[in-house]
Amino acid sequence: MPISKQAVEELERRRAAATLGGGQKKIDARHNKGLWSARERLDALFTAGTFQEFGLHAQHESRQFGMEGKDLPGDAVVTGVGFIDNRPVAAFSQDFTVAGGSLGSKHAEKLSLVMDHAELSGVPVVGFNDSGGARIQEGVIALSGYGQVFNRNVRLSGVVPQIAVIAGPCAGGAAYSPALMDFIIMIRGGSEMFICGPEVIRGVTGQATSKDEIGSADVHASVSGNIHFVADSEQDAVDIVRRLLSYLPSNNMSEPPHQIAPEVDLTPDPGIEDILPESGKVPFDVKDVINRLVDPGTFLEVQRDFAKNMVVGFGRIDGIVVGFIANQPKELAGCLDIDASDKGARFIRFCNAFGIPIVNLVDVPGFLPGVRQERGGIIRHGAKMLFAYGATTVPKITIIMRKAYGGAFLAMCSRDMGADIVLAWPAAEIAVMGAEGAVNILYRGDLEKADDRVARSRELADEYRAHFASPYISAGKLFVHDVIMPSETRGRVSLALRTLLSKRETRPPKKHGNIPL
Numbered sequence: 001m002p003i004s005k006q007a008v009e010e011l012e013r014r015r016a017a018a019t020l021g022g023g024q025k026k027i028d029a030r031h032n033k034g035l036w037s038a039r040e041r042l043d044a045l046f047t048a049g050t051f052q053e054f055g056l057h058a059q060h061e062s063r064q065f066g067m068e069g070k071d072l073p074g075d076a077v078v079t080g081v082g083f084i085d086n087r088p089v090a091a092f093s094q095d096f097t098v099a100g101g102s103l104g105s106k107h108a109e110k111l112s113l114v115m116d117h118a119e120l121s122g123v124p125v126v127g128f129n130d131s132g133g134a135r136i137q138e139g140v141i142a143l144s145g146y147g148q149v150f151n152r153n154v155r156l157s158g159v160v161p162q163i164a165v166i167a168g169p170c171a172g173g174a175a176y177s178p179a180l181m182d183f184i185i186m187i188r189g190g191s192e193m194f195i196c197g198p199e200v201i202r203g204v205t206g207q208a209t210s211k212d213e214i215g216s217a218d219v220h221a222s223v224s225g226n227i228h229f230v231a232d233s234e235q236d237a238v239d240i241v242r243r244l245l246s247y248l249p250s251n252n253m254s255e256p257p258h259q260i261a262p263e264v265d266l267t268p269d270p271g272i273e274d275i276l277p278e279s280g281k282v283p284f285d286v287k288d289v290i291n292r293l294v295d296p297g298t299f300l301e302v303q304r305d306f307a308k309n310m311v312v313g314f315g316r317i318d319g320i321v322v323g324f325i326a327n328q329p330k331e332l333a334g335c336l337d338i339d340a341s342d343k344g345a346r347f348i349r350f351c352n353a354f355g356i357p358i359v360n361l362v363d364v365p366g367f368l369p370g371v372r373q374e375r376g377g378i379i380r381h382g383a384k385m386l387f388a389y390g391a392t393t394v395p396k397i398t399i400i401m402r403k404a405y406g407g408a409f410l411a412m413c414s415r416d417m418g419a420d421i422v423l424a425w426p427a428a429e430i431a432v433m434g435a436e437g438a439v440n441i442l443y444r445g446d447l448e449k450a451d452d453r454v455a456r457s458r459e460l461a462d463e464y465r466a467h468f469a470s471p472y473i474s475a476g477k478l479f480v481h482d483v484i485m486p487s488e489t490r491g492r493v494s495l496a497l498r499t500l501l502s503k504r505e506t507r508p509p510k511k512h513g514n515i516p517l
């Protein structure tokens with residue numbers, strides 16, 4: 001039976017009305033502020049025509065506080081599944097033009113529905129957050145909605161990648177859904193995220209502050225470490241999501257999207273040696289090293305502005321997706337501190353959850369000394385790095401570039417902590433501590449008696465380096481698989497990755513370990 005003209009018109013009318021959300025006027029007002037609508041965000045994210053919407057006609061059931069008869073199209077959120085680069089991805093986009101994107105019971109149900117779909121079909125979730133929080137008129141029902149969403153965020157963690165974009169207000173309890181996801185991208189200028197706003201802070205503590213001071217993209221990127229990327233615009237945020245997804249498998253049972261080059265390119269790259277200063281004490285930028293190891297332009301740094309002494313990010317080597325964990329000699333001499341340990345450990349665990357091999361670049365003089373570090377719990381935080389590596393079963397390749405001292409070296413994945421292959425450069429110093437520190441302890445008496453203390457100290461330090469810190473000592477004891485020229489590194493890592501992609505490692509069954517938090 002043909003569909004009646006009336007039925008067709010009704011469908012078209014309902015679709016058109018629901019698709020406009022809070023109406024053209026409100027959308028225009030957003031455009032005037034440089035903000036996109038919820039649907040424009042999804043249009044930019046997905047390949048045109050591939051987005052299947054779930055719940056376009058959803059309506060709230062609230063009957064109190066004047067809500068009876070109020071039309072809230074889609075209950076303030078657009079949800080569904082579409083394709084990005086030929087891969088399915090589930091998404092939601094909160095619609096600020098409808099009741100400020102606030103979360104009511106149907107809104108939460110829509111989020112739950114799309115997340116359940118993502119879990120069952122093993123596809124990543126991307127969520128645009130732009131909301132005034134729990135819908136005040138729905139009270140505890142809205143609160144329960146958050147509970148349903150948080151619970152699913154946790155359930156999906158380690159099963160499918162979850163990416164949050166903060167594209168507007170995201171305050172109070174609402175901030176905890178993104179916080180439970182894997183990566184957070186915040187749009188500079190157009191977004192804010194905090195638990196208690198300035199008014200509440202002033203009321204409770206008397207402290208005067210501003211939204212910018214506690215909740216801007218830049219503060220979260222560089223001070224709190226809550227987020228992973230800052231986007232300069234709506235388009236930039238979408239581009240970051242798409243780029244990030246290009247390194248990630250759809251779920252924990254799929255391989256990462258490697259595009260393995262058929263031939264290993266073993267051509268040496270002498271340019272990498274030019275990066276290294278002659279003196280081991282002069283800093284260099286480890287990102288210059290990473291950029292020479294990866295296929296050109298493929299390094300995507302994560303948390304660039306937080307704990308800069310640790311560099312983490314994704315890249316491709318001969319098309320193979322890898323995660324880099326690198327000490328940064330030009331920040332705090334590459335020491336591990338509380339923030340760097342938190343940042344590194346979380347990234348290691350993400351890579352492990354999704355089968356992404358890890359390349360560690362080591363130049364670490366130790367844990368950062370200091371009262372703030374000790375009282376702040378560097379023991380607990382540094383232990384996260386050890387725990388993360390020790391529990392990780394993906395392929396791990398460690399390159400010792402220069403210093404690899406003491407416990408900090410173990411926390412950067414020594415052979416004993418689970419590295420499958422350890423390669424050292426000729427200038428590597430692998431030791432229980434630095435040479436100068438060691439001779440001060442071992443030869444205190446000798447140095448006190450010396451006519452030229454500085455010269456004697458240097459002589460003893462050179463001797464210590466040659467006898468205890470040389471990479472050949474560690475290579476002789478099999479702590480290092482091979483000593484290689486820096487120029488050979490890319491080819492050797494590519495070879496190592498190819499031999500390790502089939503790695504399978506099982507552990508004794510347990511509910512889960514107890515990582516120090």
Ligand SMILES: CC(C)(COP(=O)(O)OP(=O)(O)OC[C@H]1O[C@@H](n2cnc3c(N)ncnc32)[C@H](O)[C@@H]1OP(=O)(O)O)[C@@H](O)C(=O)NCCC(=O)NCCSC(=O)CC(=O)O
Binds near residue numbers: 100131174
């Ligand atoms: C998000 C805002 C900063 C945005 O300010 P703007 O000036 O841009 O916009 P606005 O105030 O005109 O809001 C746009 C429309 O959204 C509605 N609106 C906003 N937030 C709402 C909410 N939480 N529940 C119901 N409606 C809400 C407004 O009434 C308005 O409706 P109309 O268009 O009809 O006039 C502000 O709206 C705000 O402070 N909202 C309340 C935030 C909040 O306290 N949330 C906590 C809820 S409790 C919670 O979430 C639990 C927890 O924190 O743990």
